[in-house]
Amino acid sequence: MTEPFVIETAELRKRYGSVEALRGLTxxxxxxxxxxxxxxxxxxxxxTIKILLGMARPSGGQARVFDLPADAPDASVAIRRxxxxxxxxxxxxxxxxxxxxxxxTAAFFPRWRPDLEQRYLRAFELPVDRKIKALSRGMRTKxxxxxxxxxxxxxxxxxxxxxxxxxxxxxxxxQALVADVASEGTTVFLSSHQIADVDQIADHLxxxxxGRALVAGSLDDLRHRFRRIQLVFDGAAPSxxxxxxxxxxxxxxxxxxxxxxxxxxxGILDEAxxxxxxxxxxxxxxxxxxxxxxxxxxx
Numbered sequence: 001m002t003e004p005f006v007i008e009t010a011e012l013r014k015r016y017g018s019v020e021a022l023r024g025l026t027x028x029x030x031x032x033x034x035x036x037x038x039x040x041x042x043x044x045x046x047x048t049i050k051i052l053l054g055m056a057r058p059s060g061g062q063a064r065v066f067d068l069p070a071d072a073p074d075a076s077v078a079i080r081r082x083x084x085x086x087x088x089x090x091x092x093x094x095x096x097x098x099x100x101x102x103x104x105t106a107a108f109f110p111r112w113r114p115d116l117e118q119r120y121l122r123a124f125e126l127p128v129d130r131k132i133k134a135l136s137r138g139m140r141t142k143x144x145x146x147x148x149x150x151x152x153x154x155x156x157x158x159x160x161x162x163x164x165x166x167x168x169x170x171x172x173x174x175q176a177l178v179a180d181v182a183s184e185g186t187t188v189f190l191s192s193h194q195i196a197d198v199d200q201i202a203d204h205l206x207x208x209x210x211g212r213a214l215v216a217g218s219l220d221d222l223r224h225r226f227r228r229i230q231l232v233f234d235g236a237a238p239s240x241x242x243x244x245x246x247x248x249x250x251x252x253x254x255x256x257x258x259x260x261x262x263x264x265x266x267g268i269l270d271e272a273x274x275x276x277x278x279x280x281x282x283x284x285x286x287x288x289x290x291x292x293x294x295x296x297x298x299x
Contacts, residue, residue: 006031006066006155006187007052013060014047014211021047023211024061029189029204034181036198036205036219037191038291044211045191049159052189053085065155084153088160090144094133098126098143102150111152116180120146124172138169145173149180156180157189162197174201199287207294214294215262219287227265228285231257231277238275244268249293260285260293 007029014022022044029035039045050056051063054076066082068075093101106112121128124142135143141161148156156177162170178201180186192198198205199219206216215222225246231237237257242250246263257277261268265282272280285293 004031005029007035007064007189008067009048009052009061009063011061012048012051012058012063014044014051014056015059021211022051022058022061025208025211025213027206027213027216029187031187032181032185033204034177034188034190034202036202037189037208038193038195038198038205039208040193040295043208045208046159047211048208049085049157049189049191053080053083053157082153083155083157084148084151085157086141086144086148086159086161088163090140092132092140092144095131097129097131098135099128101132101143102128102147105147106150109151113150113152116150116184117146120149120176123176138165141165141169141173145176149176149186153186155187155189157191159191160193161190162192162194170197177201195288195291205287207291209295215290222290223284223287225262225264226285226290227261228283228289229259229261229265229268229272230281230283231259231272231275232279233257233275233277240271240275242268242271244271249296 005028007027009025009027012022012025013020025044025048037045047056051058052065052070054070057071063070065079068079070076070079096104102117124146126139126143126146132140145161162173165173174197177188181188190198190202202219204218206213208214233255235255237252237255239252242259244267246261247259247268248262249260251258259268259272269280
């Protein structure tokens with residue numbers, strides 16, 4: 001039976017000396033999803049990737065990829081055979097030209113897809129006779145992504161793939177990922193702090209900070225659950241203690257009381273109206289708002 005989750009972690013921990021990079025991280029990445037892994041610099045995103053790909057061993061907890069233990073040497077080799085990794089360093093050989101880099105890489109992968117190679121050469125407008133050292137940052141990213149997409153990997157792990165790219169190059173990269181998931185069923189694990197990129201293409205995500213997941217789930221579900229309830233009063237706003245589950249944050253600014261809820265707006269409205277406000281408004285919030293609120297709550 002095919003595993004429903006390509007990546008699963010449970011209470012994953014990693015300590016470097018006195019620094020605890022991961023503090024009980026739990027994730028579930030569904031097969032065939034584009035999973036956005038959001039967090040500030042230093043939140044633990046790169047450490048998580050290293051553990052998933054066998055480049056670091058956890059200090060505690062579990063990490064499984066393709067239902068294989070990521071910290072077991074033999075299983076880790078099997079995971080890397082089925083996964084492709086693109087980091088911000090790209091791993092390209094500067095003295096080669098684009099065509100030579102493609103031929104060199106293809107020789108290592110029996111499942112190499114020449115049809116996808118041609119598709120992405122055209123889509124990315126890569127100059128096959130140009131030396132890699134002469135490529136722009138955007139072209140280098142596109143080439144690294146081509147090499148990952150064409151090897152027949154079931155899982156594509158990307159670490160800040162669009163950082164520093166211009167809008168046109170970013171759009172080309174994002175659309176290639178969407179097309180590959182749609183046509184090939186690849187699972188994409190997109191680690192980034194570029195919220196707009198994740199918002200554009202992801203269907204599931206986790207927001208982590210200081211080594212723990214603060215928010216996780218399908219993007220549609222998160223958009224449905226998170227609401228901002230704004231209450232306006234005649235005088236200064238009160239300081240209520242809400243009992244309704246899902247209240248994440250309460251702010252008072254003069255006559256305005258703003259409540260962030262992660263359980264929709266309906267449950268809190270009875271409590272809110274009992275405070276006798278002049279007006280009550282329930283507002284949807286953006287992924288950027290959810291991210292900023294989530295990382296602001298963590299202390």
